[in-house]
Amino acid sequence: METIPSILEERLKAAVEDPGPTPLSITSASDSRFGDYQSNAAMLLAKLRKSNPRLVAQQILDRLQVADICSSVEIAGAGFLNFRLREDWLQERVSQMKADPRLGVPSPLRPLGMVIDFSSPNVAKPMHVGHIRSTILGDSLARIAAFIGHNVVRDNHIGDWGTQFGMLLLGWKTILDRSALEQDPLLEMERIYKNVSARCRDDIAVLEKARHELVLLQTGDPENLLLWKEMIRLSQSQFDTIYGRLGVRFDVTLGESFYNERLKPVVEELKASRIARESDGAICVFSDGSHSQEEDVFLIKDKDGWRDNPAIVLKSDGAANYMTTDLATLQYRIETWHPDEIVYVTDGRQQLHFRQMFSIFRRWKPEAAATVRLSHVWFGSILGDDGRPFKTRSGETVRLADLLDEAEERSFAQVSERNPALPEAERREIARIIGIGAVKYADLLPHRQGDYMFSWERMLSFQGNTAPYLQNAYVRIRSIFRKLAEAGEAGEAWTPGAPLRLENGAEIALGKRLLEFGEVLPQVLQDHRPNTLANYLYELANTFHAFYEACPVLKSEGDQRASRLELCDVSARMLKTGLGLLGIEVPEKM
């Protein structure tokens, strides 16, 4: 289904003499008194042509043919064109959208291949609150891209290689507590890692031993390889538990170790093509002078002036680092999936790394770089209510499993208070849906570039822009249909598909709101910003509640009743679908 702005834009283009390359933007009206949609095209054109905006608007208006769509088009203010939709046309649009399984979301011109790299936990470390944003944001973007019609590869690039394994292996062989490992493998692995790592700092002999273990692993020592695989297995089972609770899945899980064979050739190619060279024993990429100093990611300024800020692709000890791995991974992804876009979902601190990585890639593989969009979708930190990074009361990192437990516990207490009569198992299930949903929604709602303050009270509140509020809107609708089904036994069954009649203000407002879904969703993906979708759903729930208060459904009669039931049904579907795209479930009761 085409969106209303794109239909109006076509009409507008036809009415403009020599529209040029400038897009004629149509947006929904900023104030309903101005109409339903507005365009500032006349003002933009007037600026280009150095003429009067209102005059240009009048010229457009004289040739504009929208009588089948609009009841009025007016020139207002500095030269705005304000469109008011015909109510019969609007009603027809909502009916079409209702019958559309895509709920009015336009099909892409061409389905894109997208690789989304997100979550990326480390082996042998518990997943903690630092992983939550990448996991939830990446999952949501993947769901949205797939719904729109793109081909998505969800790739979990886990940290299963590197210097930490020397310490882990040494710890495993010397201080491992078997029973602790059985009880909580991640906790025990974390303990031995911290223990050895601390001793390495003070004692060069321990450090040497750890390095030796790492060399053994890297040269294929059977025992170390076996232990390493065991660590991965134990970690993966913990990841699976968390991902199961979050409802997150991956198409491929390829750890850093998977790219080992490709690292040396990458470095060789970069050296051969003179992109990288030796410096202080390491192989580095320096500026090629193709950018201004301020924009050059390989330069940095200090008090003595501009100096090199190279990216290291091979350390002086001959080992590769994450830049090398990321380049090899990028090469692999392009060879394997030929994607149109690769999305990296990580925190904002890695901006420089990705800018350097993308820059090296453009120099290394210019043809490939020209056909793939590389997007670093970065996000800010989660803060505690003290404005400092979110920690437990004792100052520890918050483990993700504990966070989810607490969300469900708090939610369970609320559900039990509201609905003590429900069986416990049902209350547990509702609490799970609300608790997990609240955490996800609180994470997706703020603009991703920027820190946000974590607050149980706010995210679990029933009022305001929260998951429970949205879920409640859905539950209220379902309750209507439950009532109807009970009555159905007396011969009042609901038959879907009745014609819509948008008669009063609240019905019309709801209809317009429902149509906006198709406008919002492509933009969400374009900007990689699910918070836009979250805000839309909040407004939808708001508009629905206003309709619900103003328009009795079950107490109305005949065609009106049938029409209102249709509006309820499509609103419920929209809420469920929209929340589903954020990875949030809805309960039937709460």
Added chain:
RNA sequence: GCACCCGUAGCUCAACUGGAUAGAGCAUCUGACUACGAAUCAGAAGGUUUCAAGUUCGAAUCUUGACGGGUGCACCA
């Protein structure tokens, strides 16, 4: 020092990427339950968008400068 991000109502956050009178929730105040779920709705009050200049029909948004905060800057990822 340089780069990136941020500074919006008492608090927590939006603002369709330069549009018309900057919007929500919490907290405060007023009103609506013998009621399709009040976990809701209707309303009031709350703003020099940190400050100062500039760009133009028009700025929270762009430019420059100042002030304040976060993050990153050569072998950890």
